[in-house]
Amino acid sequence: MKPSVNALAGVKVLDLTRFLAGPFCTQLLSDHGADVAKVEPFEGDQARAFGLPPGVNEGDDGQYSLYFQSINRNKRSLALDLRRDEGKEVLRRMVAGADVLVENFRLGVMERLGLGYEQLREINPRLVYAAVRGFGDTRSGESPYSEWPCFDIIAQSTGGLLSITGDPDGTPTKVGPGIGDTLPGIYLAFGILAALHQATRTGKGQFVDVCMTDAILAISERVVYHYQLSGRSPKPEGNFHPFFCPYGLYRAADGWVSIACVSSGFWQKLAQIIGKPELGTRPDLQTDSQRSAQRDFVNAQVTEWTRGQTKKQLAEALGGIIPFGSVNTAEDIFADRHFQRREMLVEVESMGKGAKPLTLVNTPVKMSDTPSHVPTRAPFLGEHTVGLLAEYGFAQQEIDDLLGRGAVRRSAQEEPR
Structure with a gap:
C-alpha cells in the first residue's frame, strides 16, 4: 500500500x-x-x-x-x-x-x-x-x-x-x-x-x-591528500587512474566502455577473457602498483581486444564478471532497461x-x-x-x-x- x-x-x-x-x-x-x-x-x-x-x-x-x-x-x-x-x-x-x-x-x-x-x-x-x-x-x-x-x-x-x-x-x-x-x-x-x-x-x-x-x-579530496603525501600537485590523468590499472575508458568498435580492475583477482579474470591468461600470472603485473607502473603496456593489451568488439559484445563478455560499464549516450540511456525499471x-x-x-x-x-x-x-x-x-x-x-x-x-x- x-x-x-x-x-x-x-x-x-x-x-x-x-x-x-x-x-x-x-x-x-x-x-x-x-x-x-x-x-x-x-x-x-x-x-x-x-x-x-x-x-x-x-x-x-x-x-x-x-x-x-x-x-x-x-x-x-x-x-x-x-x-x-x-x-x-x-x-x-x-x-x-x-x-x-x-x-x-x-x-x-x-x-x-x-x-x-x-x-x-x-x-x-x-x-x-x-x-x-x-x-x-x-x-x-x-x-x-x-x-x-x-x-x-x-x-x-x-x-x-x-x-x-x-x-x-x-x-x-x-x-x-x-x-x-x-x-x-x-x-x-x-x-x-x-x-x-x-x-x-x-x-x-x-x-x-x-x-x-x-x-x-x-x-576533489585527492587533490589535497596527494599533495600532502608527495609534495607535488597532482596532474590530469586523462581517462585513467593514477593508482589502479587497468582502470579507465577503452575504445570499442562502436564507442567507448569503462573497465575498472582494482584487484589482482579482477585482472586475472580480464586476462583470461581477452585471451592472454599469461598476463594474469606475470610476476611483474600482480599488484595495482606494478600494473600502474606499466600502464601504457597494460592499457594497450586491453584496448587491442576491446576495439574489436561492440559495446553490446563487451557487456556480454564482461558484465557481472569484472566492473564494467558502457559509455552511454542519451539515446542509450532512453533504451536501457536499468533506467526504465528504476x-x-x-x-x-x-x-x-x-x-x-x-x-x-x-x-x-x-x-x-x-x-x-x-x-x-x-x-x-x-x-x-x-x-x-x-x-x-x-x-x-x-x-x-x-x-x-x-x-x-x-x-x-x-x-x-
Missing part, C-alpha cells in the same frame, strides 16, 4: 533561489514532499529563459525553457516584488509560518532589503535559513573573494577539480554537467535536513551556508501550449515506506500567488489589496482556489 504522505510532508520552504544551485537544492526537497513556494520577482527566475532551443517547448512569452522545467518540478510560484515595502512585509509574514528559507543572492542583498537571517530569526526562531554562494557567507568565514560572482565553471576551476581533469598533456577539461552548481545544491539540501532535525529537537533554527567552491574541493526517466506535463509531455530525470533517492513525490511540472510565473497567500494566513481582502497595489502578481494560469 502506498503511503498517504511523503517523507518531508508538512515542511514549508520559501525558495528565493534562481539559476541552478539553489533550485536544484529545493527540488530535492520538493521531490520528497516538502511544500516549496518559489518566490519570484515579477520578471521571474532568469532561468525561465535559459537555453531555449528555437521552436521547442517555448511558451507565448518565451518563459518556459527546458532548463527551468528540469529543476523546478513539484514547486508552486508566487510573484512578489521585494523592492516594495508591501512585498517585504508579505515575505516577513510568510516567514512566520515557514520552516526553511533558501536563497542564493550575492552577499549582502538580503541584508540590504532588511530580510537577512538576523532579522528573520526574530520573527521565527525555528527558521532554518540556508544560502549557497560562490565563495560562501562571511558568517562562516570571510573569504577574500566573498564579493565575487560565481558560476559552475568558476567553482570547478577554483575548487581544484579541473586541475586533475583532462588529458595529461592538454588543457584542463570542464566536467560536462554543471556540477559546480548541482553538487553545492546537494550539500545544501543535506545541511537543511540536518538543521531541521536539530530544530525539531531544540526549537531553534540556524544559518546554513554552502560555498560552491568548498563543495567542489570536498569532492523509473529514472519520468514524463510530466509540459508548460508550453500544445507541447508534448516532458521527460525529466527522476530522483535517485528510493525510499521503501515514503517514496518520492510523483513529479508535477514546473510552475508558471505567479501561478499559485493567491493560493499560497491564503495558505499563509492572508485574508482575501488583503490579497486583493496586494494585487491592486502591485506588490504581488498572479498569472493567467492561477489555479482555482
Whole structure:
C-alpha cells in the first residue's frame, strides 16, 4: 500500500533561489514532499529563459525553457516584488509560518532589503535559513573573494577539480554537467535536513551556508591528500587512474566502455577473457602498483581486444564478471532497461501550449515506506500567488489589496482556489 504522505510532508520552504544551485537544492526537497513556494520577482527566475532551443517547448512569452522545467518540478510560484515595502512585509509574514528559507543572492542583498537571517530569526526562531554562494557567507568565514560572482565553471576551476581533469598533456577539461552548481545544491539540501532535525529537537533554527567552491574541493579530496603525501600537485590523468590499472575508458568498435580492475583477482579474470591468461600470472603485473607502473603496456593489451568488439559484445563478455560499464549516450540511456525499471526517466506535463509531455530525470533517492513525490511540472510565473497567500494566513481582502497595489502578481494560469 502506498503511503498517504511523503517523507518531508508538512515542511514549508520559501525558495528565493534562481539559476541552478539553489533550485536544484529545493527540488530535492520538493521531490520528497516538502511544500516549496518559489518566490519570484515579477520578471521571474532568469532561468525561465535559459537555453531555449528555437521552436521547442517555448511558451507565448518565451518563459518556459527546458532548463527551468528540469529543476523546478513539484514547486508552486508566487510573484512578489521585494523592492516594495508591501512585498517585504508579505515575505516577513510568510516567514512566520515557514520552516526553511533558501536563497542564493550575492552577499549582502538580503541584508540590504532588511530580510537577512538576523532579522528573520526574530520573527521565527525555528527558521532554518540556508544560502549557497560562490565563495560562501562571511558568517562562516570571510573569504577574500566573498564579493565575487560565481558560476559552475568558476567553482570547478577554483575548487581544484579541473586541475586533475583532462588529458595529461592538454588543457584542463570542464566536467560536462554543471556540477559546480548541482553538487553545492546537494550539500545544501543535506545541511537543511540536518538543521531541521536539530530544530525539531531544540526549537531553534540556524544559518546554513554552502560555498560552491568548498563543495567542489570536498569532492576533489585527492587533490589535497596527494599533495600532502608527495609534495607535488597532482596532474590530469586523462581517462585513467593514477593508482589502479587497468582502470579507465577503452575504445570499442562502436564507442567507448569503462573497465575498472582494482584487484589482482579482477585482472586475472580480464586476462583470461581477452585471451592472454599469461598476463594474469606475470610476476611483474600482480599488484595495482606494478600494473600502474606499466600502464601504457597494460592499457594497450586491453584496448587491442576491446576495439574489436561492440559495446553490446563487451557487456556480454564482461558484465557481472569484472566492473564494467558502457559509455552511454542519451539515446542509450532512453533504451536501457536499468533506467526504465528504476523509473529514472519520468514524463510530466509540459508548460508550453500544445507541447508534448516532458521527460525529466527522476530522483535517485528510493525510499521503501515514503517514496518520492510523483513529479508535477514546473510552475508558471505567479501561478499559485493567491493560493499560497491564503495558505499563509492572508485574508482575501488583503490579497486583493496586494494585487491592486502591485506588490504581488498572479498569472493567467492561477489555479482555482
